Amino acid sequence: MIHRSAMLPRRGFLAGAAAGSLAVGLPGPSSAKAPLATSQAPYYYRLKLGDAQGTIVSDGTLPLGDPKTNFTGLAPAEMERQLTDNFLPLDNAVLEQNILILTTGDRTVLFDTGMGSLKTFGPSTGKLLATMKQAGIDPKDIDAVVMSHAHIDHCGGCMADDGSRNFPNAQYYISQADFDYWTDDSKAPAAMKVFYDTAKKNLLPNRDRMVFFKDGQEFLPGIQAIAAPGHTVGHTIFMITSGKESLAYIGDLTHHPVLLMEKPLTEFAYDTDPKQAAQSRVRLLTTLATNRIPILAYHFAWPGIGHVARQGEGFRYHPQAMKMEL
Ligand SMILES: [Zn+2]
Known part of the structure; x- marks a missing residue:
């Protein structure tokens, strides 16, 4: 039998809950004096991968703004339905x-480096070094x-x-196609200037420490490059293997x-070649x-x-629960 209160409309249910807590003598609204916090601490998360350990360190959130200007090819009503069905805001994507630091027996590898001091998307980015400090990882210990x-x-x-270099002892790995494309601003549209300037600032001083990986190459032990072009000309994903994982x-x-994901041929405004990006997305997510x-x-x-799973004409992302014991 269903208890009567379970069938009450929302307003009545909340009123009933409040009355119930008073009835059993629970305290009323909090009277704590502590000031309300305005931000999270720098956050990191450890994971085990075979014999290696990963630490995911955040560079902070990246608010892109209106989803309709960032993701194109979906009818507005369809976009609104997808966002609403998934409890996501309609006005800001x-x-x-999520930056990965992988520690194997003899090497520490950092995957991507975040926004640095750029504030193109507001003040919430650029937290990588603070997060690493919180996680107890010294930038001098990054080998790659x-x-x-x-x-x-x-x-x-x-x-x-x-x-100066944030990771002074590291060797740098990227596709040559991306290095060449983003460090040559001779044909750069004005709207993309910050992209070229940033690539030049961060990549050119490390040219003599740069290693260009090839599609399919295991360029570091257990780390294989897989070309996924479209988002940029040399965009690459990495298959990381340790032990059986x-x-x-x-x-x-x-x-x-x-x-x-739901309709993976949807395009993203920052793709160099959005059609090719969509093809790479479908092919590799399928695999x-x-x-x-x-x-x-x-x-x-x-x-x-x-994990990703096939669903309908596209894919669905299934987040994994955080594991708090290693
Ligand atoms: Zn990105």
């Missing part, structure tokens, strides 16, 4: 920046900086504003857990779904670990 592509939110944290670091293969390979999605909600 807020992405995360591996970049999925040369966009501002991935290469922006290589160099400090005073021209694998994790796909998917970079910007998909930026949004819903809008580029990851079929083989049930866990993913780390750079821009999905913190900490961005989960």
Whole structure:
């Protein structure tokens, strides 16, 4: 039998709950004197991958603004339905920046570097170094900086504003196509100037420490490059393997857990070639779904670990519960 209160409309239910708490003598509204916090502490999350340990460190959230100007090819009503069905705001697409630091026995590898000091998307970015400090990881201990592509939110944290290296002992890994494209601003449209300036600032000083990986190459032990072009000319995802476990670091293969997934041919405003990006997305997400390979999605909600599954004409992201014991 259903208790009568379970059938009450919402307003009546809340009123009933309040009356109930008074009836059993629970305290009323809080009278705590502590000031309300205005931000989270720098956040990180550890995970085990075979014999290696990963730490996901956040560079902070990346609020893109109106989803309709960022994601194109969906009818407005369809976009509104997808966002509403998934309890997401209609007026601001807020992405995360989930940066992976992988520690194997003899090497510490950083995957992408966040926005650095740029405030193109507001004050919430640029937290990588603070987060690393919180996690107890010294930037001097980073041996390799591996970049999925040369966009501002991935290469922006290589160099400090005073021209020094944030990771002074690292070798840098990126596709040559992206290095060449984003460090040559001779044909850059004015609207993209910050992208070229940022790539030049962060990549050119490290030219002599730069290693260009090739599609399919295991360029570091257990780390394989897989070309996923379209978002940028040389955009690359990484298959990371340790022991019997694998994790796909998917970079910007998909930026949004819903809008580029339910109908994955939807396009993203920052794609260099949005049609090619969509083809890469469908092809590689299909492989990851079929083989049930866990993913780390750079821009999905913190900490961005989960799986993709085929659903309808596209995909659905299934976040993995955080594991608090290693
Ligand atoms: Zn990105």
